[in-house]
Amino acid sequence: MKTTLQVNRYDPEASGEKSTVQEYTLDVPEHYTVLDALIQVREQDDPSLAVRCSCRAAICGSCAMRINDQARLGCKTRVTVMAPKGEPIRVEPMGNQHVVKDLVVDLDLFWGKVRAVQPYLQPKGPEPEEEYIASNESMLNLLTPMGCIMCGACVSDCTALEVDKNFIGPAALAKSYRFVADPRDGQARQRLEVMNEYAGAWDCTRCYMCVEVCPKGVAPMDRIMELREHIMDAGMTNTPGYRHVASFARSVEHSGWLNETDLAVDSWGRFNLPKLLSEAPFGIKMLMRGKMPLPGPLHKKRPGHENIARLMKRLERKQPAKAGAH
Amino acid sequence: MKYAFYPGCVSRGGTPELYTATMAIAGRLGLELEEIVGTSCTGAGVLQEKGQKLGDTLNARTFAMAERMGLTTIMNICSTCQGVMSQANYRMLQNEAYLDEINKELQIEGLQYTGRIVIKNLAWVVVEEVGIEKLKSMVTRPLKDVKVAPFYGCYILRPSWALGLDDNPGRGQYLEQIIEACGGEPVNFPGRTKCCGFPLGVINEKNSLTMVANHTHDAHDHGADTMVTPCPLCHLNLDAQQPKAQALRGSGLKMPVLHLPQLIGLALGIGAKELGIYRHMVSAKAILDKASVRA
Ligand code: SF4
Ligand code: SF4
Ligand code: FES
Numbered sequence: 317m318k319t320t321l322q323v324n325r326y327d328p329e330a331s332g333e334k335s336t337v338q339e340y341t342l343d344v345p346e347h348y349t350v351l352d353a354l355i356q357v358r359e360q361d362d363p364s365l366a367v368r369c370s371c372r373a374a375i376c377g378s379c380a381m382r383i384n385d386q387a388r389l390g391c392k393t394r395v396t397v398m399a400p401k402g403e404p405i406r407v408e409p410m411g412n413q414h415v416v417k418d419l420v421v422d423l424d425l426f427w428g429k430v431r432a433v434q435p436y437l438q439p440k441g442p443e444p445e446e447e448y449i450a451s452n453e454s455m456l457n458l459l460t461p462m463g464c465i466m467c468g469a470c471v472s473d474c475t476a477l478e479v480d481k482n483f484i485g486p487a488a489l490a491k492s493y494r495f496v497a498d499p500r501d502g503q504a505r506q507r508l509e510v511m512n513e514y515a516g517a518w519d520c521t522r523c524y525m526c527v528e529v530c531p532k533g534v535a536p537m538d539r540i541m542e543l544r545e546h547i548m549d550a551g552m553t554n555t556p557g558y559r560h561v562a563s564f565a566r567s568v569e570h571s572g573w574l575n576e577t578d579l580a581v582d583s584w585g586r587f588n589l590p591k592l593l594s595e596a597p598f599g600i601k602m603l604m605r606g607k608m609p610l611p612g613p614l615h616k617k618r619p620g621h622e623n624i625a626r627l628m629k630r631l632e633r634k635q636p637a638k639a640g641a642h
Numbered sequence: 643m644k645y646a647f648y649p650g651c652v653s654r655g656g657t658p659e660l661y662t663a664t665m666a667i668a669g670r671l672g673l674e675l676e677e678i679v680g681t682s683c684t685g686a687g688v689l690q691e692k693g694q695k696l697g698d699t700l701n702a703r704t705f706a707m708a709e710r711m712g713l714t715t716i717m718n719i720c721s722t723c724q725g726v727m728s729q730a731n732y733r734m735l736q737n738e739a740y741l742d743e744i745n746k747e748l749q750i751e752g753l754q755y756t757g758r759i760v761i762k763n764l765a766w767v768v769v770e771e772v773g774i775e776k777l778k779s780m781v782t783r784p785l786k787d788v789k790v791a792p793f794y795g796c797y798i799l800r801p802s803w804a805l806g807l808d809d810n811p812g813r814g815q816y817l818e819q820i821i822e823a824c825g826g827e828p829v830n831f832p833g834r835t836k837c838c839g840f841p842l843g844v845i846n847e848k849n850s851l852t853m854v855a856n857h858t859h860d861a862h863d864h865g866a867d868t869m870v871t872p873c874p875l876c877h878l879n880l881d882a883q884q885p886k887a888q889a890l891r892g893s894g895l896k897m898p899v900l901h902l903p904q905l906i907g908l909a910l911g912i913g914a915k916e917l918g919i920y921r922h923m924v925s926a927k928a929i930l931d932k933a934s935v936r937a
Binding site: 369390417475478479480514519522523524526527528541543544548555556557560561564565568572573574575576578580583584598601602605606607608618619620621623624627628631632 | 651652654655656657658661679680681682683686687688689690691692693696699700703725729747751752796797799800801802836837839841842843844845846848849850852853856863878882888921923
């Protein structure tokens, strides 16, 4: 079967900063993956094409690249699925990372972020005589984040990282959660304190991109939401992120629905005068256009709000989050 | 066709023009909307941070109320509502024990969710139920030469398996189809499926505004006259916050952003005032002129 690959070519030594698109049309068997096809190009047509791979079985995590606008493992992505009618397939290097050559990116950014969360067990108390005992149940909760193969796909497509390279990013946050929720780890609180800072768990914009692209079902964003739960449960409340969640809940409990005005004011901080003053002209404009809900007690209650409040009181999680419950 | 209508919070808060525009087109499209009274917010993914079961129960309550009305499809007008409801439904349908547990919470109110509700955003209703050809036939004022950049909003697309994109891959192109049916020209640009930045608005304003500046400039650089979105939260960020975002970028760009029913309404010949277009923070006058729309 014929397939056409449109591959980003970039060689800083030959072409300076410019990348070009090169088209390869080749005959491949139906079961081929995009990686198989790229290897065939390299072996038969164009030995200068740079692509990184090893296991070819979705285990090692080396072959992540953007295929048809989304980060995927080349070795897990079938040609026929990407191009059921023989359409050309776009192949680009991962995003958010520095391209070394063609489809190969520098992994320093990725590993730097993972290392920053101290991705190793730091047990509490004296070492036990024999092994550390952890219950089966507690380890089951960690299976999802432990499935990470460090491929970088989530980091490639993370929309928060795209605007702020300081953001610690999905893979590192999922890894952080993996140790926070490990019953044998003694540094949970310190880890949470770091993740509660700027560029940590609150800086994720909840776009689901990492959940969509992760080839191993780690669902990093869900792990980030669990980190946030742990942060809130640990009593770390002095952040706009915490106030945002608390205000949202208060508003729904009060009237059954969201009050955007309160949400903004509460999140900035009710006594944050400079911010409130600087936002006043904007508030007035919104008000004049009928786009600003009335604050606090003036917010109209929905019929049935008592029932909503009752459910909120009953179901708001009081105990620490159960890891991996998603 | 009759729908249990779930307008969401923002169409009655920060973007009331979305509600009026929806009402303005519904009758013309033959959609009979019966609002579900007494529902809560979906939680928007934020309440879910306080516990997933809490969020899912509130949504199951809404679904049960729609079932009690004898209806099978809930229509919403918000990408975020769509995503949060779809995910709640997906989890409950996958796990019967979980649904039972949730139903126990609803019992006190005499409600029960049997799992039969289908949730559809306005965009899906227009393409899957009204039909693109029918929409085309109703257009009286085609938006000729208007280049429109579609901005989907995260929650209507991801996770794709919960949003039914596996069975309906076309859902990733519905806005383009609607734009074309309205006589406009869809613009492909890198931001179309990215995050608008709204969830970061009060948490990291700079990053949030940077996203707004990026997307509006991207759309502009690809030739767009306006953007269109099915998500009022995206609208709040892309429109209401745009002046701040452009100031941060040091740019004077003014990229209009339409709500989806406003775009459809314009093509159906409805006046800009009735569609609430003058309530926007960024004026859409340039495209109204281009499409020769009266007030
Ligand atoms: S959900 Fe958060 S971490 Fe995941 S890609 Fe989006 S911003 Fe990045
Ligand atoms: S979380 Fe998923 S996408 Fe991210 S590095 Fe790990 S395996 Fe790859
Ligand atoms: S080559 Fe190892 S994951 Fe693709």
